Amino acid sequence: MDSPPKPTEQLGELFQNYQDSLFNMIARLIGSYDEAHDVLQETFLRALQGWGHFRGQAEPRTWLYRIAVNCSYTHLKKAQGRTRSVNWELTAVPTASQAQTEQALVEEERKRLIARALHSLKPELRSVVLLRDMEELSYEEIAAILGWSLGTVASRLNRARRLLGKKLKALGVM
Amino acid sequence: MRKVHCWLLRRKLSAFLDGELPVAVKTKIELHLPTCGSCQALYASIEAAQQTIRELPRLQPRERFSVGLQVVPTGTVQASTLRVRRAARWVASTAMVAALAFAINLAFKQPQTSSGIVVQAYALDMEMYLDGVSRDRSQLDRFAELYESRPVSLEEAQAHVGFQIDAPAQLPGGFSFAGAYLLKSGCCHAVRLRYQRYGAEMDVFQQPKGHPVSFGSKPKFIPARLPQCQCARSGLHQAYYWETPSKALVVVSTLPEREVADVVNAFAHPEQEVR
Numbered sequence: 001m002d003s004p005p006k007p008t009e010q011l012g013e014l015f016q017n018y019q020d021s022l023f024n025m026i027a028r029l030i031g032s033y034d035e036a037h038d039v040l041q042e043t044f045l046r047a048l049q050g051w052g053h054f055r056g057q058a059e060p061r062t063w064l065y066r067i068a069v070n071c072s073y074t075h076l077k078k079a080q081g082r083t084r085s086v087n088w089e090l091t092a093v094p095t096a097s098q099a100q101t102e103q104a105l106v107e108e109e110r111k112r113l114i115a116r117a118l119h120s121l122k123p124e125l126r127s128v129v130l131l132r133d134m135e136e137l138s139y140e141e142i143a144a145i146l147g148w149s150l151g152t153v154a155s156r157l158n159r160a161r162r163l164l165g166k167k168l169k170a171l172g173v174m
Numbered sequence: 175m176r177k178v179h180c181w182l183l184r185r186k187l188s189a190f191l192d193g194e195l196p197v198a199v200k201t202k203i204e205l206h207l208p209t210c211g212s213c214q215a216l217y218a219s220i221e222a223a224q225q226t227i228r229e230l231p232r233l234q235p236r237e238r239f240s241v242g243l244q245v246v247p248t249g250t251v252q253a254s255t256l257r258v259r260r261a262a263r264w265v266a267s268t269a270m271v272a273a274l275a276f277a278i279n280l281a282f283k284q285p286q287t288s289s290g291i292v293v294q295a296y297a298l299d300m301e302m303y304l305d306g307v308s309r310d311r312s313q314l315d316r317f318a319e320l321y322e323s324r325p326v327s328l329e330e331a332q333a334h335v336g337f338q339i340d341a342p343a344q345l346p347g348g349f350s351f352a353g354a355y356l357l358k359s360g361c362c363h364a365v366r367l368r369y370q371r372y373g374a375e376m377d378v379f380q381q382p383k384g385h386p387v388s389f390g391s392k393p394k395f396i397p398a399r400l401p402q403c404q405c406a407r408s409g410l411h412q413a414y415y416w417e418t419p420s421k422a423l424v425v426v427s428t429l430p431e432r433e434v435a436d437v438v439n440a441f442a443h444p445e446q447e448v449r
Contacts, residue, residue, distance in 0.1 A: 023235045037235055114226050132192070133227040139194050158188035158220075164227070165219035174222050 011051050014060050015044060021135055022068045028130050029072045030079075031119045039075050043068045058144055065137075065145045069127055076123055110173060117167035125160035132157055179206070180213055187217050191224065325353030331365045337382055337421040345369050346436040347429070349376055357381075369437075376437060379424040383417055399435040400442070407431075414438045 022043060027036035046067050054063060118126060124146075131142045143153045168174040183203050189195050190203045207214055331354040332339050343351050349369035357364040357379075364381035398405035403416040412434050414425045423441060427434050 020232070020234055024232045027233045028230070033233060036233070037237075040235060111230060114230055118227065118230075129227060133224050134230065134232070139189075139192070154189045154194065155185065157192075158185055161188050161220045161223045162216070165216075165223040168223060168226055169219070173226060174219070 011047065014064060015047075018061060018064055019044075022064060025065070025127075025130050025135055026068055026072050028115075028118065028134065029069070029123065029127055030075055031115075035075065035079075039071050040068070042075075043071045046071065059141070062141055062144045065131070065135075065141075066147075069145060072127075073123060113171045113173050114168065117164060117171055117173065120167055121160055121163060125156060125163065128153060128157050129160045129164065180210060184213060184216055187213070187220055191217070191221055325355055325368070328354050330354075331356055335365055335380075335382075337380070339365055339367075339380055340423075340441060341367050342440065345376070346440050347371065347374075347433050349374075349437070374427070374429060376425065376427040376429065376434075378437075378441070379426065381422050381424075383420060383422050396431070399431065400438055403438060405431065416442065 019040065023036055023040050026039045026043070027033050030036060030039060043064070047064060050067070054060075058066075118129070121129065127146065128142060131137045131145060132139075137145070139150055139153050142148075142157075143150050146153070148156070165174065183206055186195060186199060186203065190200060193200075195203070207217060328339065328341055334356055339354070341351060341354065348371040350371065352368040352370040352375075355366040355368065357366055364379060367378040367380070369376045369378065394407045396405050396407055398414065400414075400416070403414055406413050406415070410428045411426055412429070412431050414434050414437075416423055416438065423438075425434055425437050425441070427437075
């Protein structure tokens with residue numbers, strides 16, 4: 001007779017499936033590769049603590065993203081007071097062969113500038129862009145994660161992309 | 175008209191790009207875009223921004239967390255974490271309460287006179303400083319007086335000061351004695367006699383001779399009606415200052431100077447009958 005799956009195991013499976021996506025979103029949102037590990041850990045810890053209260057009213061993935069976004073906001077708020085160096089090199093680590101070519105260096109620089117333009121947006125605009133364009137979530141899912149209405153998601157996404165377009169033009173990326 | 179149309183549609187270009195618009199609005203934009211250069215440029219910019227963000231590589235954590243979390247029983251982690259947090263919260267709140275109590279204690283600390291009479295810091299409206307060492311404001315502030323919270327009997331006051339207190343029961347103008355207050359000011363004791371009548375008060379300060387007296391932060395000295403006296407005005411208050419062989423006296427009141435002068439006269443010549 002099969003025993004019902006234990007809650008922790010279910011959560012472990014969720015972590016297994018989504019931790020890469022969550023990490024990517026957190027790192028881009030807070031702008032630091034190193035600190036993203038801490039925020040991801042905090043996200044998992046909070047999820048673990050709240051797992052018993054999770055009633056399945058939302059999609060587990062949405063629920064996890066929501067926790068991650070809240071943890072990132074908290075982290076950004078805490079980091080406001082102290083001097084914080086933003087890690088602009090939030091790009092894939094170049095391999096030796098890539099780095100040798102000039103083209104690869106130009107590409108690296110371009111990605112760095114894109115990351116900088118993204119980080120110049122307010123956290124709320126940054127999060128909506130990341131959830132839509134990097135994580136490819138639907139408007140409904142984004143609305144559930146960020147606690148906004150569908151109209152707010154659409155208007156803020158529009159504003160974020162327009163601002164991003166201007167920044168990228170100013171930096172010479174586009 | 176065209177401007178309004180553009181403005182309305184531009185707000186929806188992002189949703190149009192994502193295919194999240196109702197058919198009617200979508201059709202409008204599809205018809206409008208080929209005809210409007212600025213909207214076209216904006217749409218191209220939004221589209222390019224979206225593509226650019228998609229170009230960014232996906233970042234991966236250095237280590238995977240799932241294994242570590244799976245082997246830890248939920249209950250243990252939850253309970254221990256909560257216990258630690260609860261303890262930390264308790265310590266923090268206790269520390270805050272203790273710090274607050276300490277601060278309140280410092281702010282309202284009640285020094286005691288040598289006889290054990292509780293005195294309390296009292297900010298004077300008229301900024302009357304007995305026993306001040308100079309007229310310098312910063313110096314005077316350090317000698318801010320401590321006033322008693324309750325009146326004492328004349329006998330008790332007399333026991334603390336080194337001079338004979340003059341305290342007639344009645345003063346000109348219908349003032350009657352209402353109480354004596356001990357003042358602790360630096361190195362000596364002084365006394366404040368409070369006289370009252372309906373709707374008015376008058377204070378008579380008495381202190382050992384030789385201690386300078388300052389009155390108000392920027393007192394205006396005016397000619398005194400009585401010889402051997404100094405008269406100053408600060409705000410609404412008048413102060414008359416004079417010295418006897420054993421002590422210095424200051425009469426302070428908001429009454430007109432003439433009435434104050436009558437009181438001074440009564441103190442200076444107690445043998446005269448009170449009018």
